[in-house]
Amino acid sequence: MNNNLGQTALFAIMRNKKVINNMKKTSIIPYLFILPAFIIHFCIVTLPSLSTLAMSLFEWNGIGNATFIGFGNFTEIFTEDNVVKIAIINNLKWLAIFITVPIIMGFIVAIIVSRIIKGQMFFRVVYFIPYVISAAVAGKIFTAYMNPYYGINVFLDKIGLTSLGDTLWLGNPKIALYSVAFVDNWHWWGFVMVLFLGALQQVDPVLYEAARVDGANRIRELLHVSIPGIKPTIAFVLIMTVMWSFLTFDYVYVMTNGGPANSTEILATWIYKNAFAKYRAGYANALCVLQSGICLVFYFVQRYISKKGGMEDED
Amino acid sequence: MERMRKVISVLLAAILIMSLAACQSKTETAKTANDDGGNTSGETKSGDKPKIVISCYPADEAGTLLREEYYTKPIQAAFPDYDISVEVFNDRQSLQVQVAGGGGPDILDLDGLSDVVEFARADRIVALDDYAVKYGWDNMFYDWAYDSSFYNKKLYSLPTGYESMVIYYNTDVFDKYGWEIPTTVAEAEPLMEDMMKKDIIPFSFGNSNYVGAVDWLYSTFMSGYSGPKVLKSALEGKTPMTDETVAGGIQLMADWWQKGYIGDKASQSITNDDMIALFAQGKAAMMIDGTWAASSLISSYPDCNWVCETPFEMREGVGPVLPIASSGGFAINANSKNPDICADILNYLFTDMDRMEKAVIEASYCPYPIKKFSIEQCQGKGMDERLYNIYKTMEEAMAAGNIGYCSWTFFPADARTYMNENTDALFLGSLTVEDYMTKIQEFVDAALADGTAPTVP
Numbered sequence: 001m002n003n004n005l006g007q008t009a010l011f012a013i014m015r016n017k018k019v020i021n022n023m024k025k026t027s028i029i030p031y032l033f034i035l036p037a038f039i040i041h042f043c044i045v046t047l048p049s050l051s052t053l054a055m056s057l058f059e060w061n062g063i064g065n066a067t068f069i070g071f072g073n074f075t076e077i078f079t080e081d082n083v084v085k086i087a088i089i090n091n092l093k094w095l096a097i098f099i100t101v102p103i104i105m106g107f108i109v110a111i112i113v114s115r116i117i118k119g120q121m122f123f124r125v126v127y128f129i130p131y132v133i134s135a136a137v138a139g140k141i142f143t144a145y146m147n148p149y150y151g152i153n154v155f156l157d158k159i160g161l162t163s164l165g166d167t168l169w170l171g172n173p174k175i176a177l178y179s180v181a182f183v184d185n186w187h188w189w190g191f192v193m194v195l196f197l198g199a200l201q202q203v204d205p206v207l208y209e210a211a212r213v214d215g216a217n218r219i220r221e222l223l224h225v226s227i228p229g230i231k232p233t234i235a236f237v238l239i240m241t242v243m244w245s246f247l248t249f250d251y252v253y254v255m256t257n258g259g260p261a262n263s264t265e266i267l268a269t270w271i272y273k274n275a276f277a278k279y280r281a282g283y284a285n286a287l288c289v290l291q292s293g294i295c296l297v298f299y300f301v302q303r304y305i306s307k308k309g310g311m312e313d314e315d
Numbered sequence: 316m317e318r319m320r321k322v323i324s325v326l327l328a329a330i331l332i333m334s335l336a337a338c339q340s341k342t343e344t345a346k347t348a349n350d351d352g353g354n355t356s357g358e359t360k361s362g363d364k365p366k367i368v369i370s371c372y373p374a375d376e377a378g379t380l381l382r383e384e385y386y387t388k389p390i391q392a393a394f395p396d397y398d399i400s401v402e403v404f405n406d407r408q409s410l411q412v413q414v415a416g417g418g419g420p421d422i423l424d425l426d427g428l429s430d431v432v433e434f435a436r437a438d439r440i441v442a443l444d445d446y447a448v449k450y451g452w453d454n455m456f457y458d459w460a461y462d463s464s465f466y467n468k469k470l471y472s473l474p475t476g477y478e479s480m481v482i483y484y485n486t487d488v489f490d491k492y493g494w495e496i497p498t499t500v501a502e503a504e505p506l507m508e509d510m511m512k513k514d515i516i517p518f519s520f521g522n523s524n525y526v527g528a529v530d531w532l533y534s535t536f537m538s539g540y541s542g543p544k545v546l547k548s549a550l551e552g553k554t555p556m557t558d559e560t561v562a563g564g565i566q567l568m569a570d571w572w573q574k575g576y577i578g579d580k581a582s583q584s585i586t587n588d589d590m591i592a593l594f595a596q597g598k599a600a601m602m603i604d605g606t607w608a609a610s611s612l613i614s615s616y617p618d619c620n621w622v623c624e625t626p627f628e629m630r631e632g633v634g635p636v637l638p639i640a641s642s643g644g645f646a647i648n649a650n651s652k653n654p655d656i657c658a659d660i661l662n663y664l665f666t667d668m669d670r671m672e673k674a675v676i677e678a679s680y681c682p683y684p685i686k687k688f689s690i691e692q693c694q695g696k697g698m699d700e701r702l703y704n705i706y707k708t709m710e711e712a713m714a715a716g717n718i719g720y721c722s723w724t725f726f727p728a729d730a731r732t733y734m735n736e737n738t739d740a741l742f743l744g745s746l747t748v749e750d751y752m753t754k755i756q757e758f759v760d761a762a763l764a765d766g767t768a769p770t771v772p
Contacts, residue, residue, distance in 0.1 A: 062412075063414060063439050065437070147585070171523070256583075259526050276407065
């Protein structure tokens, strides 16, 4: 009996060890699969990011040796650099524009296009085309359109809109940022529309039928079926918009290069100028850290609001 | 199946690690070859010839062909024992990154003193003093150009050319309206009013694609208004920048922009190309631009008739002043394994007079600022007369001493950066002349204190 008990206990222990070993082996395998991607990510994303953080504490011209200056760059950012303030305000304006205009436009047009049965592909392609044109090309084309001597102003003058025809779209500091944002929006909203359209097509048609049986009109369908059905896409677009608004660079760089008189300066262009035109790579790194910090804060704020609004699942 | 997954995952991880190790090994091999081969930045060899790479700026197709004919081929022919190539760098940052990474071309064609100072400060370029003694460079160049190539009392670059700011006059427009070329501000101001009444832009100007083009304007106005002595004194910290004799030039420039005389109050919406087009098409009567613009006018607008002259007198008693500059600097990369041969190549470039003469006459190249070469030797040999006159004017101005100072050669780098970034704010009224000049004074003082202020001739 004792012997039997001892054998049973031994078998139980052995079985448990086997289970534990199996569990260990099983839990290692997924990590092995993601190891290659992690190593690549660590080398080309994590390490440079950490190096940016480290170099933000140095005075460095980007070519030679760096000198450790502690938080000197950050002190300068917050106490001396007036352009940083302008750049952050411009990024916030950019965010305010892009979190409303292209999303509302994209959503409304997606709703309309989703109702079209014949020729839907034509509209999808037409609205999406600007997105596949490079920023450099589109920026240059629109810069030419906004030229006061041979652009749209000439046309506006000819049709009698002389005050509009005298507008310096890219030369007036009060409107230059909005002119550039207009062009970026022209490029961007079609992409948002296609995202929404794709999401709308995933909403179960039975839900619409049920809503109609319950007597819902188009507006109610929209509010109670369509929008709840694409909440994850809305959350994704909002998060991306928030971060891209602070990382945007291309259209401003191509169309105004931050001018006139820093009126369209954004963080990314200011970072670029400091790193490569002013030979202040250390300072540019500190600006990058600031930019990343702002993005992170906005990211978490946006996620919190989305969760509260039911757009994302609570973890 | 599970076993297969395990094998695949282990294999994938192993392949990645091996490939990373291989990359490292390859880098080390290249480094070894570099160390052994006596070849700089260029880590490969063509046969047994050591490779020498010279950086250059991008050019259009015609410019590339001219460079090949009048620059690359002659150098290659002069140094047959070396595999010499001229490599285009589309942007300055790729050059910076390569040099910072321990590579880059052997000979660097840098933008000007502000670039040279940064590379010198980082010990990325070689001090040329010993070579200067060996080749006698100190007596070869115009003093102003040679002296402006020093940083921290060491010679780090050699001036690649000389240029100046001039005023271009569209003679078709002037003839049409019966206008005379002005010689003073007093003559220019009523003339510009008349031009505006006739819907002609007095001075074509645009900097939307390159904000820093404002340095063409402030270099001209400061030089013309202050005159050589006062501006030199200000740049050496002896006369305050806020003094009326210095700040007055900036005030005049800002006033003229605000009156619409310069750039039709729309310069931030106009590119440099538009600026030349407006002038050449007769929509503008005058243009303040560098001597480099002449070749663009000749090649792109052959039907436009124009002359260019030293900027007119901007303040009574100062006289006309011609702001000059060296157009860039040749430097030797500290990573180069062949600095001696690089110095030899530089010496060849500045001493082969036949090549230089042909390049100036046939390719409209800017002459090097060397004493031995006179533009007069090009007269009657097919050189465009207008270009000849420009260089003749420059030589005469240098001889007479009525030269001004372009910011990219003679201003402290930080002062120039500030001015380039903030002159538009001055035009648009969001910055006062006093604040602008006070800030410039701070940068000048700082540069004088740390020894980075350029030598002003």
